Amino acid sequence: MMRKTSKNNLDEMQDSRLLKIEETGLWLAFWGLTAAMLIQFVIGTTLKEIAGEAAVLVILSVYIAFTTVKNGLWTRSWSPTKRTNMLCSFVPAAILGGIHGVRRFLILGEPFSFKPLWGILIVMAAVYALCFALLELLRVLYRKRRDQLEETGDERE
Amino acid sequence: MILIGRNLKIKIARVELDMTQKALAEAVGISRQTMNAIEQGDYNPTIRLCRAICKVLGKTLDELFGEED
Known part of the structure; x- marks a missing residue:
């Protein structure tokens, strides 16, 4: 019997579908944030004013880069x-x-x-x-x- | 990939034991939605889940998931 742990109420197919949804969400957020920052930069926002978005983007990028390299992965x-x-x-x-x-x-x-x-x-x-x-x-x-x-x-x- | 197309062998083995999709899903600890996707060939289960299904249905991996000639 496949055991569901208290940490995961989903079975393997539901889990893989949720992972796919989360993956799409992550890239939407990543590119959305990048586009928003670029647009703000074009319309004259200072770097100081977009520091929050920049920090989130840097953290996200460092996390993705670090974890993929750690797992010996490159792009698809x-x-x-x-x-x-x-x-x-x-x-x-x-x-x-x-x-x-x-x-x-x-x-x-x-x-x-x-x-x-x-x-x-x-x-x-x-x-x-x-x-x-x-x-x-x-x-x-x-x-x-x-x-x-x-x-x-x-x-x- | 083990499954290609609909998996009628699981359905036949399940019906032989007079089990519903829901009962089989509960027995292996998955949702009926996932059991249905496996039977329809829309989802390829992991080897762990394949073994759990075989155990409940009293069949071998080859009998349920083996390739057709």
Whole structure:
């Protein structure tokens, strides 16, 4: 007989369905929060004013990154390669650069010149470098952990 | 994956023992909704649950969940 513990009133199918719902909810919250922060940044909200949302997003990201690496997991669809990390780092750099540009030239009405454009490019380069460094660090840790997990068990001898 | 399509073998074994889906579900400690999904082939149970069902119905894993030729 399958025992239901006091901590879980659901059977295995109900539990797996609830996990799926929770997973969808988590990603909705994650991307919703990201989109809300980006929109607020475009309309002129200061970083101080969105510090709460930023903190939640950072905690969520650190938790996901830490627990997946700890369990020797990477994403379902992307392979852990330097090339993928380079491509993935370009996305946030382009989005933040674009938002920075929209804010400066369209919202704040700064006249178009090369000086602020350089500033935007520096922001993009910094975001790209930071994302790439973080992803590479995670990739190295993931490989180490995966190899460690692969070596444990009966076939170690 | 063990199940493909509807699992009539469970239904037949259950009916032979004159058990309802609800009774079998209660005997193995799951909901009737899950038992129905297993019989309909909409859910692939874990090996632990497969063994519990076999035990209640007095059948082997191969008899209930084995692949058809």
